[in-house]
Amino acid sequence: MTLPAAVILAGGCGTRLGGLDKALCTLNGRSFLAHCQSRLAPQCGLIALNANGDTRRFHDTKLPIISDSVQDSLGPLSGILTAMEWAASNGYTQVLTIAVDTPFFPMNLAQRLLQKPHDQIALAATRDTNGHLWLHPTFAIWPTSLHEKLRMDLEHGARKVTAWAKAQGAVNIIFETQANDPFFNINTPEDLVRAEQIVKSQTRADQPR
Template structure:
């Protein structure tokens, strides 16, 4: 396996934040996307952004921007496919995806996903009710599976686990203490909680 390409998934519509680009909202003076970019670039040399619309609004990030090839906001899988297509053009065998609204994801995310020994892996955390909580936008994906994924999207598949589960996706467990590393900012209240987490855990 050569080094994966990092793909930040920012193709959503941010409806719970009132629409617009949630990733450009600032958290203690730095945009969510800026925080995610730095954290991922410390783990991978090549990072791109999956986003739709005018790419110029992300010019300050200094990242290549790849739009969905599937129309109609088809969800995270469309962003995964966009990342796969871009990575294929660079000769990369895998991509690692992260969500644009999750600024505290593990600093060893990429290494741990690669250690799973699978071409398809997904982050999970312990959950008292469900046993394990899956984090479908945090995963390792095999680029050669892109035509299979493209067909699935064209056939109406939208949920990540609907595609990954039958294909032997390996779960990779991360600790959920002392804070949830996959805490994502969906609402103004979440933004305040994230600010408190930064102060408490020096994030």
């Protein structure tokens, strides 16, 4: 299997986390960005960080920093467009995107999402205990050949990731939730407390008995 390029989307502001940059918020002594980077490394080829504003705040990371290629930040779709264009410029035909505030995403994310036709978008999804389908559209594989189509649609008002992806024929790849939702994202101080508890429970589970 050819490994895709990957881009960590970090355009959101942690308003409910005291206005801190989510990528630099810490969980168990490490930044969200560091957690995501370590989980991505075995799954991908090149990895970049999509972030806007003064990129000097990421001086400690060795990742390429790519800012939105559209003039105004237009939400996650503009980050996805930037990811497509960056990956294509580096010779990749597919790019994986993830959100920086979701540090427990599956270690087989890329492998599972790549189980689809090469020219098709694949979105991560889960089902709750009631069988309801939940899409996680920032966790997806995107053919880089779609970048011109996405740029044109952004110029004509496209903003919703799921709606745009489905219009291109995207498929859903279902992931098991097991004890914890692997796509649990951290938005509030309460979420951060829960995330710390998840880390502790995982650490205990990994210890030899």
